[in-house]
Amino acid sequence: MTTVSSTVTVVRPGAEDAGGAARRVRRSLTSRTASAVAIVIALLWTTPTFGLFLSSLRPEDQIKSTGWWTFFSAPDLTLENYQQVLFGTSSSSGRMAGFLINSIVITIPSVLFPLAFAALAAYALAWVPFRGRDWVYIGIFALQVVPLQMALVPLLSFFSEGVSVSGVQLLPAWELEGTARFAQVWFAHTCFALPLGVFLLHNFMSELPGELMEAARADGATHGVIFRAIVLPLVAPALAAFGIFQFLWVWNDLLVALIFAGGTAETAPMTVRLAQMAGTKGNEWQRLTAGAFVSVIIPLIVFLSMQRYFVRGLLAGSVKG
Amino acid sequence: MSLLSRPARVALVAGGVGLALAVTACGSATPGTSAAGGSGTSADCAPFTQFGKHDGKKVSIYSPIRDVEADLFQQAWAPFEKCTGMKITYEGTGEFEAQIQVRSDGGNPPDLAFFPQPGLLERFAGAGRIKPAPAEVKKLAEQNWSADWVEYGTVDGTFYAAPLGASVKSFVWYSPGMFKEKGWAVPTTWDELMKLSETIAAAGIKPWCAGIESGEATGWPATDWIEDVLLRELGPQGYDDWVAHKIPFNDPKVVAAVDRVGAILKNDNFVNGGYGPVKSIASTAFQEGGVPITEGRCALHRQASFYANFWPEGTEVAEDGDVFAFYLPGNDPAEKPVLGAGEFVAAFADRPEVQAVQAYLATGDFANARMKLATYVSANKGVDIGNAQNPIDKLSIQMLQDPDTVFRFDGSDLMPAAVGAGAFWKGMTDWINGKETKETLDFIEASWPKS
Numbered sequence: 176m177t178t179v180s181s182t183v184t185v186v187r188p189g190a191e192d193a194g195g196a197a198r199r200v201r202r203s204l205t206s207r208t209a210s211a212v213a214i215v216i217a218l219l220w221t222t223p224t225f226g227l228f229l230s231s232l233r234p235e236d237q238i239k240s241t242g243w244w245t246f247f248s249a250p251d252l253t254l255e256n257y258q259q260v261l262f263g264t265s266s267s268s269g270r271m272a273g274f275l276i277n278s279i280v281i282t283i284p285s286v287l288f289p290l291a292f293a294a295l296a297a298y299a300l301a302w303v304p305f306r307g308r309d310w311v312y313i314g315i316f317a318l319q320v321v322p323l324q325m326a327l328v329p330l331l332s333f334f335s336e337g338v339s340v341s342g343v344q345l346l347p348a349w350e351l352e353g354t355a356r357f358a359q360v361w362f363a364h365t366c367f368a369l370p371l372g373v374f375l376l377h378n379f380m381s382e383l384p385g386e387l388m389e390a391a392r393a394d395g396a397t398h399g400v401i402f403r404a405i406v407l408p409l410v411a412p413a414l415a416a417f418g419i420f421q422f423l424w425v426w427n428d429l430l431v432a433l434i435f436a437g438g439t440a441e442t443a444p445m446t447v448r449l450a451q452m453a454g455t456k457g458n459e460w461q462r463l464t465a466g467a468f469v470s471v472i473i474p475l476i477v478f479l480s481m482q483r484y485f486v487r488g489l490l491a492g493s494v495k496g
Numbered sequence: 497m498s499l500l501s502r503p504a505r506v507a508l509v510a511g512g513v514g515l516a517l518a519v520t521a522c523g524s525a526t527p528g529t530s531a532a533g534g535s536g537t538s539a540d541c542a543p544f545t546q547f548g549k550h551d552g553k554k555v556s557i558y559s560p561i562r563d564v565e566a567d568l569f570q571q572a573w574a575p576f577e578k579c580t581g582m583k584i585t586y587e588g589t590g591e592f593e594a595q596i597q598v599r600s601d602g603g604n605p606p607d608l609a610f611f612p613q614p615g616l617l618e619r620f621a622g623a624g625r626i627k628p629a630p631a632e633v634k635k636l637a638e639q640n641w642s643a644d645w646v647e648y649g650t651v652d653g654t655f656y657a658a659p660l661g662a663s664v665k666s667f668v669w670y671s672p673g674m675f676k677e678k679g680w681a682v683p684t685t686w687d688e689l690m691k692l693s694e695t696i697a698a699a700g701i702k703p704w705c706a707g708i709e710s711g712e713a714t715g716w717p718a719t720d721w722i723e724d725v726l727l728r729e730l731g732p733q734g735y736d737d738w739v740a741h742k743i744p745f746n747d748p749k750v751v752a753a754v755d756r757v758g759a760i761l762k763n764d765n766f767v768n769g770g771y772g773p774v775k776s777i778a779s780t781a782f783q784e785g786g787v788p789i790t791e792g793r794c795a796l797h798r799q800a801s802f803y804a805n806f807w808p809e810g811t812e813v814a815e816d817g818d819v820f821a822f823y824l825p826g827n828d829p830a831e832k833p834v835l836g837a838g839e840f841v842a843a844f845a846d847r848p849e850v851q852a853v854q855a856y857l858a859t860g861d862f863a864n865a866r867m868k869l870a871t872y873v874s875a876n877k878g879v880d881i882g883n884a885q886n887p888i889d890k891l892s893i894q895m896l897q898d899p900d901t902v903f904r905f906d907g908s909d910l911m912p913a914a915v916g917a918g919a920f921w922k923g924m925t926d927w928i929n930g931k932e933t934k935e936t937l938d939f940i941e942a943s944w945p946k947s
Contacts (some may be wrong), residue, residue: 180685235781235809236808236809239784239808241518252505321660326596327602328598328601328602329600331598331599331601331602331603331604332603332604334602334604335602335603335604336603348502348830424890433589433591433595434595434598434599434602437587438587438589439586439587450589450590450591451562451563451588451589451590452563453563453564453590454562454563454564454565455561455562455565456559456564456783456802456805456806457589457710457782458805458806459564459713460783486907
């Protein structure tokens with residue numbers, strides 16, 4: 176495996192030009208002015224988040240009457256909001272801890288399924304020659320222009336009524352209830368993620384040198400072996416990038432979850448809870464600051480721990496163009 | 497180059513699959529555990545025997561009511577669930593209007609839905625999506641609600657949905673303490689109200705405060721103002737005609753009524769107490785619109801009965817407390833039409849257990865059970881006023897139960913959504929921001945769907 180990866184870095188087409196351009200860009204981006212600008216931008220971008228964070232620690236009456244900046248003249252901090260939001264006394268005033276689990280249960284399979292399917296499909300479309308391959312690829316690529324909102328109602332009726340053509344039932348209804356409805360959400364997220372996933376991974380995989388595949392095939396490797404032993408390790412950055420991308424999308428999703436998981440405590444993710452938390456008339460909005468922070472923690476951890484791959488994966492796809 | 501070592505990758509995949517299996521396993525296990533209901537003692541269950549036994553049956557309810565109020569609903573019907581043996585799954589959402597359409601289109605409607613807008617109810621009834629109410633529910637509704645209310649649950653002569661909760665919108669909040677101290681009296685006619693406003697303004701306080709900011713629904717509190725005044729100016733019949741678009745939105749009579757409101761809301765001497773000039777109304781959150789009353793910086797705030805929940809903590813809502821409300825007067829003190837809102841319970845299914853819940857929600861027993869828990873208003877005549885949790889609920893229920901009261905539903909909830917939940921809100925926001933009355937009403941009139 177190690178020998179393979181070292182050869183690849185050498186043979187990458189166009190690496191020379193891209194390297195030169197990258198060096199120039201890097202030089203202009205590491206100048207002192209650029210750093211100063213970057214710091215200013217970073218500060219500007221962080222200020223609202225910082226304000227939100229301070230707000231989440233202030234008592235209810237202060238959140239409602241004054242801005243977060245007054246904290247500096249009259250510091251008064253409390254964890255009351257977090258207590259309410261996370262563990263709440265009644266089933267309504269928060270209990271986000273439970274919804275956090277739902278979010279995780281929804282997110283992990285909704286990331287792994289599309290990753291697995293997209294990787295397999297991308298490999299087949301890139302390296303398994305068959306008739307009409309390009310048309311299939313173009314078809315999948317074209318699916319990206321379909322807004323997911325258009326598919327919500329058909330997909331929902333697919334789950335609840337099955338598929339029937341002029342009275343003949345082709346597929347039965349799923350009839351899922353309770354926690355089994357997670358499966359609907361996974362299915363929906365997987366469907367919606369596949370076009371982009373296949374597209375991204377296909378671009379990445381088709382750039383791999385053909386000599387590598389031929390050599391492997393000459394050694395008697397089947398597609399299964401090539402995919403597992405050669406392609407997967409090489410496209411790991413792209414997998415990671417798409418994985419993080421999909422993770423953030425699913426974690427922050429409200430629409431799909433609202434429709435396919437519903438709003439009950441059994442299946443609803445945190446975003447749904449967050450949307451209800453301000454109360455029927457919106458008079459409990461002080462909880463939103465703390466709620467937002469609770470919901471942001473996990474994506475933050477994921478992103479910060481994996482951002483290396485995120486950037487590398489995206490660049491790897493684009494620079495080579 | 498490899499992101500994860502191979503064992504780690506295998507573990508990750510295995511973990512994911514394992515989790516998936518575990519979850520599906522949980523999913524299939526839960527229905528069995530919930531079948532243990534129906535074990536209440538016979539004495540407690542006596543009032544519920546009429547609804548029959550529905551052991552192990554499930555009824556789903558979809559509603560725009562969420563959070564604390566949703567909890568209270570669930571608490572209120574818990575004994576009913578226990579005694580009938582059924583399980584009610586309640587789901588509250590902030591996106592009810594859009595979601596109910598999607599779920600109904602997708603073939604996955606709830607069994608029951610609490611519709612906050614008769615206009616939306618009418619659309620669903622017209623499309624044949626909801627079931628007509630069973631005879632028993634109809635009987636209960638006719639017995640417990642006034643004809644005005646029953647009419648709002650009726651579409652083309654068929655009764656679909658019994659009312660549930662209610663809120664009274666024709667209220668002006670004030671501070672009884674401040675009134676007493678300054679020697680002001682609660683006005684009983686519109687002229688007295690205007691005179692009082694001038695007296696207060698002369699005393700150096702901006703008499704009115706208001707806030708109409710409400711996210712994407714910004715403007716609705718102003719539409720309530722207009723509706724309340726129109727109801728008084730045109731009378732109930734004229735109001736109905738206006739809602740049904742038999743009187744156009746830019747009719748001179750409507751213009752006159754809006755200008756009447758403008759004499760208060762667009763008068764820099766009268767508004768916006770505690771916040772600033774007229775335009776600050778548009779940027780003040782409706783939840784905070786009346787708060788300056790508690791600080792003595794404003795005297796009057798027109799808002800519905802539910803505003804009782806928005807006062808800062810520790811504010812006493814009572815006739816002799818920190819804040820209270822009086823009826824927004826009209827020209828004739830003898831006529832007291834009431835503008836309000838409420839929910840209607842419509843059914844997408846006609847299974848016996850669904851109809852049992854529908855019937856139970858239409859009884860006075862349910863309304864009383866709910867009222868005993870916390871603040872709640874229903875126009876149900878079976879409501880025992882002694883159960884009211886606070887003076888404002890009591891006043892609201894008195895007004896709603898009064899047989900002489902003419903009740904009219906919030907007009908923007910009855911109009912087509914393009915107007916009632918769109919152009920009307922937007923128009924009134926522009927109007928507050930300085931647009932002329934006639935121009936504003938022309939804009940709203942133009943948005944009325946043709947056909």
